[in-house]
Amino acid sequence: MQVSSLPKHAREVRALIRKGELVQPTSGIAPGHVQTNLAILPKDLAFDFLLFCQRNPKPCPLIEVVEAGNTEPKQTAPGADLRTDTAKYRIFRHGKLVEEVTDLSDYWRDDLVSFLLGCSFSFENALINAGISLRHVEQNKNVAMFYTNIQTVPAGVFSGPMVVTMRPIPRDKIVKAVQVTSRFPGVHGAPIHIGDPAAIGIKDVTKSDLGDSIEIRDGEVPVFWACGVTPQAVAMKSKPPLMITHSPGYMFITDLKDEDVSVL
Amino acid sequence: MQVSSLPKHAREVRALIRKGELVQPTSGIAPGHVQTNLAILPKDLAFDFLLFCQRNPKPCPLIEVVEAGNTEPKQTAPGADLRTDTAKYRIFRHGKLVEEVTDLSDYWRDDLVSFLLGCSFSFENALINAGISLRHVEQNKNVAMFYTNIQTVPAGVFSGPMVVTMRPIPRDKIVKAVQVTSRFPGVHGAPIHIGDPAAIGIKDVTKSDLGDSIEIRDGEVPVFWACGVTPQAVAMKSKPPLMITHSPGYMFITDLKDEDVSVL
Numbered sequence: 001m002q003v004s005s006l007p008k009h010a011r012e013v014r015a016l017i018r019k020g021e022l023v024q025p026t027s028g029i030a031p032g033h034v035q036t037n038l039a040i041l042p043k044d045l046a047f048d049f050l051l052f053c054q055r056n057p058k059p060c061p062l063i064e065v066v067e068a069g070n071t072e073p074k075q076t077a078p079g080a081d082l083r084t085d086t087a088k089y090r091i092f093r094h095g096k097l098v099e100e101v102t103d104l105s106d107y108w109r110d111d112l113v114s115f116l117l118g119c120s121f122s123f124e125n126a127l128i129n130a131g132i133s134l135r136h137v138e139q140n141k142n143v144a145m146f147y148t149n150i151q152t153v154p155a156g157v158f159s160g161p162m163v164v165t166m167r168p169i170p171r172d173k174i175v176k177a178v179q180v181t182s183r184f185p186g187v188h189g190a191p192i193h194i195g196d197p198a199a200i201g202i203k204d205v206t207k208s209d210l211g212d213s214i215e216i217r218d219g220e221v222p223v224f225w226a227c228g229v230t231p232q233a234v235a236m237k238s239k240p241p242l243m244i245t246h247s248p249g250y251m252f253i254t255d256l257k258d259e260d261v262s263v264l
Numbered sequence: 265m266q267v268s269s270l271p272k273h274a275r276e277v278r279a280l281i282r283k284g285e286l287v288q289p290t291s292g293i294a295p296g297h298v299q300t301n302l303a304i305l306p307k308d309l310a311f312d313f314l315l316f317c318q319r320n321p322k323p324c325p326l327i328e329v330v331e332a333g334n335t336e337p338k339q340t341a342p343g344a345d346l347r348t349d350t351a352k353y354r355i356f357r358h359g360k361l362v363e364e365v366t367d368l369s370d371y372w373r374d375d376l377v378s379f380l381l382g383c384s385f386s387f388e389n390a391l392i393n394a395g396i397s398l399r400h401v402e403q404n405k406n407v408a409m410f411y412t413n414i415q416t417v418p419a420g421v422f423s424g425p426m427v428v429t430m431r432p433i434p435r436d437k438i439v440k441a442v443q444v445t446s447r448f449p450g451v452h453g454a455p456i457h458i459g460d461p462a463a464i465g466i467k468d469v470t471k472s473d474l475g476d477s478i479e480i481r482d483g484e485v486p487v488f489w490a491c492g493v494t495p496q497a498v499a500m501k502s503k504p505p506l507m508i509t510h511s512p513g514y515m516f517i518t519d520l521k522d523e524d525v526s527v528l
Contacts, residue, residue, distance in 0.1 A: 047311040051329055054318065055339070065315055067420065075319070075417065153339065156331065185449075185527065263449065263527060 006030075010077065010253045014085040023087045023102060025249035027121060032258055034076070034187070035251035036063050036116040037228040038086060039235060040244035043068045046113035048156025049235065053115065055153040059162050059230035061118035061186050063254065063261070069110050076254040082114050088247035095239035100247055107244065117228050118187035119251055120165060122258045123180070130180045132173050136214050142249070143167070144208035145227055149201030150192065152234060160234040163227040164192060166205060168220040177223060186261030193224040200224065270294075274341065274517045278349040287351045287366060289513035291385060296522055298340070298451070299515035300327050300380040301492040302350060303499060304508035307332045310377040312420025313499065317379065319417040323426050323494035325382035325450050327518065327525070333374050340518040346378050352511035359503035364511055371508065381492050382451035383515055384429060386522040387444070394444045396437050400478050406513070407431070408472035409491055413465030414456065416498060424498040427491040428456060430469065432484040441487060450525030457488040464488065 006022070007013055010033040016022040026035055041049055046068070053060035064076045071082045083104040091099040091107060101107070120143070124134055136143045143165045150162040169177050174194060182190040197205040205222050207213055210229060216222055232245055246252060270286070271277055274297040280286040290299055305313055310332070317324035328340045335346045347368040355363040355371060365371070384407070388398055400407045407429045414426040433441050438458060446454040461469040469486050471477055474493060480486055496509055510516060 043311075047307075047314065050311065050314050050318065051331070054314065054326055054329060062318055065318060067315070182527065263446065 010255050011079065013253055014077070014080055017087050018081065018084045020102060026087070026251045026253060027249065030253050032125070034063065034254045034256040034258060034261055035119050035121050036254060037119050037232070038082070038089075038244070038246040038252050039115040039117065039231055040082070040112050041115070041235065041240055042109070042242055043111045043113050045157070045240055048158055049115065049231075052152070052155035052158040052234065053117070053231065055155050056230070057185065058189055058192060058226035059152065059228065061188060062115065063118050063186065063256070064116040066114040066116070068113050071108070071114070073114070073116060073254065076116065076256050077252075078255070082252070083108050086246050086250060086252045088250040090245050090247050092236060092240075092243040092245070094241060095236045104244065112244070116252060116254065117231060118261065119228050120188055120225065121251070122187040122261060123184045125258055126180050126184060127177060130176055132169065132177055132180070134167055136167070136212065141214065142211035144212060144214040145210035145229060146197075146202045146205070147209050152230065157238040158234050160237050162192070163210070163229040163233055164200070164224040165227045166208070166214065166222050166224050168214065168216040169223045170219055171221055174221060174223065181225065183262045184258070185263060188225050188228070191223050192226050195221050197222055274519050275343065277517055278341070278344050281351045282345065282348045284366060290351070290515045290517060291513065294517050296389070298327060298518045298520040298522060298525055299383050299385050300518060301383050301496070302346070302353075302508070302510040302516050303379040303381065303495055304346070304376050305379070305499065305504055306373070306506055307375045307377050309421070309504055312422055313379065313495075316416070316419035316422040316498065317381070317495065319419055320494070321449065322453055322456060322490035323416065323492065325452060327380040327382050327450065327520070329380070330378040332377050335372070335378070337378070337380060337518065340380065340520050341516075342519070346516070347372050350510050350514060350516045352514040354509050354511050356500060356504075356507040356509070358505060359500045368508065376508070380516060380518065381495060382525065383492050384452055384489065385515070386451040386525060387448040389522055390444050390448060391441060394440055396433065396441055396444070398431055400431070400476065405478065406475035408476060408478040409474035409493060410461075410466045410469070411473050416494065421502040422498050424501050426456070427474070427493040427497055428464070428488040429491045430472070430478065430486050430488050432478065432480040433487045434483055435485055438485060438487065445489065447526045448522075449527060452489050452492070455487050456490050459485050461486055
């Protein structure tokens, strides 16, 4: 479906997704609404995972946690159903992807706790609005992602290195990029590193570990932000018996507007 | 002991407290260091309480959570021991205060999870540094606290109204007070209400529910901030079999500096 012909409100978009009429990546859909990463885990891992997010707010910015037995994110998407309102889900067992589905109803259990984590779409909109163009958006590519040597703060069974996204920023716009993204701590916030990829363990910044490789031109500096892939990577490492996530790019869309997760 | 004769670093102050040589309220002690409210609960209530804090960050700003079996806040006060390094503790059983002690060693259990929550001392320093004098500090009184009709977002067994602190601010300094405290979301952050006490369910702003009553003079407006008493009040309402807190005014002092919990 053409993005331009879609309804503008998150609620109406979710209704289309629920009916199976919209199965496509959600970038650019319901513009201005906060989109989220989804991580669903059994209750006996939920305290450790919640604590991991609390200790690592930059890679794991919590937008909402839906308690066991519930499927409705009452605070950020009242009326939604987490089993049906994301277009594609991935089912992992003991850390292995076993299936990709469009409906979780057959997989749902009453002991599952759902974590909605901020995604970078919100701060990318803010960067673009501030006149900072983003190459991967212009080239219609996925953002470049890298594993780093920055260790997250462990919590219970969860530990591991931080994954970051990289965006090339013209040197004279770095200050602005820091200012703009600092306003959005709920969706990864300020950069965690500017320049010198080797200092955070990245050997070749022209070859991404995940997503697409993105060219860095003369006069541009690679700027790194904490990435929402981190909590998934860390959770998977602990090989939970069951973990459900959204499929990459197929985010859960909340009713929140970008400004709802900004400070100052 | 005179505050002026005390060591300036948090670590040295905690050593004195551990030896029982410093049993007094901690306001003004180890200046510039982040002081915290302490809430200690059995592990089976820890997920709900952590989630309550996540959902209510203004009254419950988490500085650190120490997992069951541990007594050292490794991130914010390495080397400290939560059983001995606060000068006075309160032991509550089923919501009732049963004892006030200076050492938790006899009460400690391996299933206890400790929550360190930001306290307003940090943002009060920032207000004073910004030229906004605080009457309760000048008069050496406790800050005025009120129960409100603002409901917190419930989590599991925890729910209840928000407790707020009130500080009279000259009308021409309200904007500055909002700006200064907005920089400190980790210690209650921006006000939750300005003026009109009745709008948040406060009948008589000259008579505080907790702490001391504080006079509001001509040209001043009562400004309200979320209060760290909220999580204790909410937890107590659920009558947990055991809950341990610091005694009011006798805070746990971390190694963090105020600027460590600021944004922008």
